[in-house]
Amino acid sequence: MRQRWLLNLALLLVILVLAALVFSTIEKEENKPESPKLTDIKKEQVQNIRLERADKEAIFLMKDALGFWQMTAPFNLPAKHFYIDRLLQFLSVRDYKQLEGELNLADFKLEPPLASIKFDQLTVAFGNNSPIGYGQRYVQIKEKVYLLTDNLYNIVSGDALAFASLSLLGNNPKITELKMPDYHLILKEGKWTLNSTFSSDEVDTSADAISALIDNWQKASAVSVAPYHADSSAQGEIDITLLDQVLHFSIVSTTPDLVLAQAEKGVQYKFYVNQVDQLLHLPTKSNGKNNDK
Structure with missing residues (x-):
């Protein structure tokens, strides 16, 4: 019984010594003076x-x-x-x-x-x-x-x-005009006007739908940026007018990925295919007959 008690006491002393060593090491590290910065440039x-x-x-x-x-x-x-x-x-x-x-x-x-x-x-x-x-x-x-x-x-x-930034339109872009194969939107006195190859019966031309389309463009972020391939044949052209500049893009492909080229910059941007509808189309309206069912 006495031997077991002495063994327990010895183990306790070992634990206390180890704890003291750990605490001392941590304290030294915390009090260790910090090295100066590599440079003094902010x-x-x-x-x-x-x-x-x-x-x-x-x-x-x-x-x-x-x-x-x-x-x-x-x-x-x-x-x-x-x-x-x-x-x-x-x-x-x-x-x-x-x-x-x-x-x-x-x-x-x-x-x-x-x-x-x-x-x-x-x-x-x-x-x-x-x-x-x-x-x-x-x-x-x-x-x-x-x-x-x-x-x-x-x-x-x-x-x-x-x-290169993956943001298609740069920093904090504000679109004032968007011209695409099927849509032409112009901001006038705070309201968007729309000309389209589709009728209002085919696509949603509401202010909310147009605002969402513009917002998608202003927040568009590519998956990758690559050098422009001059042999790529365009499927359509896009002109985007911002507050301080006009940007021109060519639609290189819409499948398996959406690829938009900016030839004058020498680059092309790749997007996931689900962004085709988000960037190139307004939402289609459901068939009226189906809605009645």
Whole structure:
């Protein structure tokens, strides 16, 4: 009986010691001074971003007067907010290791670099992966070389159109005129006027139906953006007048996917097939006889 009591006491002491060690470790981590940010640049201050990639065209990104980011080269399109945020978050990274001593930049593929990002006047060069740290990459900022978690290189070195917004009409679009093969809508004094190849007996021409169609266009978001194929034959043309510009699209296909091309921009947008009715048609009216049943 006494031996069991002593064993229980010993186990309790072990548990208390382990708990004290865990608490001490947590307390040290919490009190550990935070590393300084990788740069002292605030992301809100950045106005221009340039991405240089080996054997690929440079990507130019610019913030406009309203605070929206645009890709200006190699395509002239609204930029994807998520990707811009990923780039800007890099400026305030705290988890990194600075390499000391004399370094041969060529050993880290930093001379010349594999890729680089220029935030206004600050250049970040990307080198090789670390051979010992999984998911770690060498980067150079000014005269210093750092080793940090690699979560940007694939974006920087990837397809330029990955930076293109999937929003078909850009940021906060306001349509004032929509011209499609079967419909022509014009906003006049806050009300929509409609000309259509269909009669009001065939399609729903109510204010709610028209408003829903316009709303679908203003919120239209593609599945993907790809380079325009010039050999694609158009099945119809669409002109959309916004407050500040007119956009022209060609209907490349409606099945198996809806594809809209913007030839002057050199791109085409793919949508799910269910968006054909949402974007290209007003709702059809049910047969009156069926309604009587």
